[in-house]
Amino acid sequence: MRCRLSPKTAPYVFIAPFILVFCIFTAYPLIQSMFLSATQTYGPKSSTFVGMANFQYLLADPFFWKALKNTAIFAAASVFIQLPCALGLALLLNRSDLKGRAFMRLVFFSPSLVGLVFVAIIFGLIFEKRTGLLNVTAHRLMPTFNIDFPWLQEYVMPALIIASLWMYVGFNMVYFLAALQNVSKDLLEAAAVDGAGPWHRFWHITVPAIRPVATFVVLLSLIGSFQLFELPYILLGNSAGPENQGLTVVMYLYQTGFEIGDLGYASAIGWLIAILLGVFAVTQRLLAKGEE
Amino acid sequence: MKKILPYSVLLILALVTLVPFAYLLCASVKTNDDFFSALFLPAGDGLLGIAWDHITVGHYARLFTQMSFFRHIVNSFFFASVISVLATLCCAMGGYALAKFRFQGRAMVTNLVLIALIIPGALLLAPSYQLLFRLGLLDTLAGMILPALAPAFGVYLFRQAMISSVPNELLEAARIDGCGEVHLFFSIVLPLVRPMLGAFLLITFLGTWNNFIGPQIVLQTPERFPLAVAVAQLRGVYSQDYGLIMAGTMISIVPVLGLFLLLQKEFIAGLTSGAVKG
Numbered sequence: 049m050r051c052r053l054s055p056k057t058a059p060y061v062f063i064a065p066f067i068l069v070f071c072i073f074t075a076y077p078l079i080q081s082m083f084l085s086a087t088q089t090y091g092p093k094s095s096t097f098v099g100m101a102n103f104q105y106l107l108a109d110p111f112f113w114k115a116l117k118n119t120a121i122f123a124a125a126s127v128f129i130q131l132p133c134a135l136g137l138a139l140l141l142n143r144s145d146l147k148g149r150a151f152m153r154l155v156f157f158s159p160s161l162v163g164l165v166f167v168a169i170i171f172g173l174i175f176e177k178r179t180g181l182l183n184v185t186a187h188r189l190m191p192t193f194n195i196d197f198p199w200l201q202e203y204v205m206p207a208l209i210i211a212s213l214w215m216y217v218g219f220n221m222v223y224f225l226a227a228l229q230n231v232s233k234d235l236l237e238a239a240a241v242d243g244a245g246p247w248h249r250f251w252h253i254t255v256p257a258i259r260p261v262a263t264f265v266v267l268l269s270l271i272g273s274f275q276l277f278e279l280p281y282i283l284l285g286n287s288a289g290p291e292n293q294g295l296t297v298v299m300y301l302y303q304t305g306f307e308i309g310d311l312g313y314a315s316a317i318g319w320l321i322a323i324l325l326g327v328f329a330v331t332q333r334l335l336a337k338g339e340e
Numbered sequence: 341m342k343k344i345l346p347y348s349v350l351l352i353l354a355l356v357t358l359v360p361f362a363y364l365l366c367a368s369v370k371t372n373d374d375f376f377s378a379l380f381l382p383a384g385d386g387l388l389g390i391a392w393d394h395i396t397v398g399h400y401a402r403l404f405t406q407m408s409f410f411r412h413i414v415n416s417f418f419f420a421s422v423i424s425v426l427a428t429l430c431c432a433m434g435g436y437a438l439a440k441f442r443f444q445g446r447a448m449v450t451n452l453v454l455i456a457l458i459i460p461g462a463l464l465l466a467p468s469y470q471l472l473f474r475l476g477l478l479d480t481l482a483g484m485i486l487p488a489l490a491p492a493f494g495v496y497l498f499r500q501a502m503i504s505s506v507p508n509e510l511l512e513a514a515r516i517d518g519c520g521e522v523h524l525f526f527s528i529v530l531p532l533v534r535p536m537l538g539a540f541l542l543i544t545f546l547g548t549w550n551n552f553i554g555p556q557i558v559l560q561t562p563e564r565f566p567l568a569v570a571v572a573q574l575r576g577v578y579s580q581d582y583g584l585i586m587a588g589t590m591i592s593i594v595p596v597l598g599l600f601l602l603l604q605k606e607f608i609a610g611l612t613s614g615a616v617k618g
Contacts, residue, residue: 163550
């Protein structure tokens with residue numbers, strides 16, 4: 049006999065895998081992390097209750113503030129340098145008469161397929177002092193450029209921003225390209241006929257049309273930036289680099305939880321990250337609501 | 341004439357984007373003696389002024405003969421394909437239930453999905469590690485696969501796809517014809533959301549293939565490592581063996597680049613569907 053699902057029981061069967069996985073691997077750890085953040089642990093086996101001490105310590109922890117500052121700088125660079133570049137690229141590519149458009153889109157997008165670990169390894173070589181691609185090329189083009197420019201020794205944040213530009217500009221470009229399809233061509237033409245300049249047309253027609261996607265992409269970039277870990281960690285040789293120049297909040301979480309073994313303190317860091325991201329998400333919601 | 345300037349800017353930028361790939365490829369076939377003598381390939385008397393006789397596949401050979409990289413490739417393929425297929429199925433089922441059925445608790449589950457969407461992965465790292473330890477799942481395949489089976493964002497994407505592309509009348513008609521629910525799902529509903537199936541499969545495959553922090557935390561036995569962890573370790577242990585590390589990186593990125601080139605249309609459509617349709 050074939051076992052048949054009735055329309056009454058079917059939805060419960062279909063949703064069951066999600067519910068199971070959610071309860072075991074999301075809801076339970078989430079609740080657990082509240083308790084964990086009130087303990088000090090030495091690996092997963094032993095723990096001591098410390099109350100709110102983790103959070104008190106965290107707010108006065110110079111390493112955490114350093115990590116937060118670095119992460120915020122990276123996030124700001126993503127929003128204010130990388131996204132405008134992505135939009136610019138999308139505007140350049142957004143002409144149907146452009147030959148090889150599909151191919152170029154592909155080229156620009158391809159770096160975002162490369163895993164962060166591998167991007168970090170490639171750029172580790174590119175940023176080498178005397179022999180790396182970047183310094184050698186810059187020195188050949190401008191002989192005054194110092195061939196020993198210490199990217200990974202003294203200019204870690206700029207190096208991270210350059211690597212992430214390579215990786216993500218094309219990725220965000222794809223979103224902007226999709227959004228630009230919503231811009232009314234008739235409206236642009238009519239405005240041009242009426243004598244509106246390109247800047248005017250961009251600001252008053254294109255920007256309002258792509259705003260919903262743009263706020264979404266900003267939120268995505270902020271969330272992504274705050275989870276930054278592999279890129280600096282591998283780029284700097286499994287460390288935060290000299291004077292913790294490349295320390296990020298998730299890297300600090302990883303180091304305290306899995307290198308030192310204090311899962312409690314790591315959970316407290318996790319909660320602060322969650323609260324920050326929550327604030328961003330709520331802000332985006334409010335902005336999106338305001339536009340409707 | 342107006343087109344020449346943007347065109348050349350695009351062309352230069354495209355070249356700059358491709359240079360790191362070329363650099364990586366060249367670095368993986370140079371001997372360590374030649375490594376820093378030339379930026380790309382060693383200069384010599386051969387065709388195009390390149391010393392082709394200095395080119396070596398020795399690094400690749402070493403990865404397979406001495407570093408068991410075949411094993412890591414298999415591991416990466418295994419994790420990425422098992423997780424992407426099962427997660428796609430679970431998410432499609434969940435999205436279907438939320439979009440096309442009225443049942444008790446539907447509103448609550450939909451809210452759970454939305455809440456799960458905003459929980460940052462980093463918050464769950466420490467407690468998940470403790471949970472896997474208690475369940476005895478550390479360093480096991482199940483510990484890698486089970487937590488990845490039903491990501492909320494997949495359920496959400498499929499819910500949206502089901503709402504927009506599965507007509508209720510079709511479902512009703514099929515039910516009146518006596519079609520069972522399981523059959524209905526597999527032979528009528530899934531084909532209707534085929535573009536989303538393809539896109540989500542690809543996104544999950546790629547995400548799993550490139551995942552580092554997950555396997556780095558869960559796995560301990562080197563034989564189980566996927567490429568991302570194996571290559572990162574290579575860099576720690578053989579930090580001066582540049583060619584070897586670059587060859588390992590090449591092996592790790594070529595399969596996903598190839599897969600993407602084959603299926604890029606579906607991939608980009610899926611990526612942007614969440615944002616544009618909103």
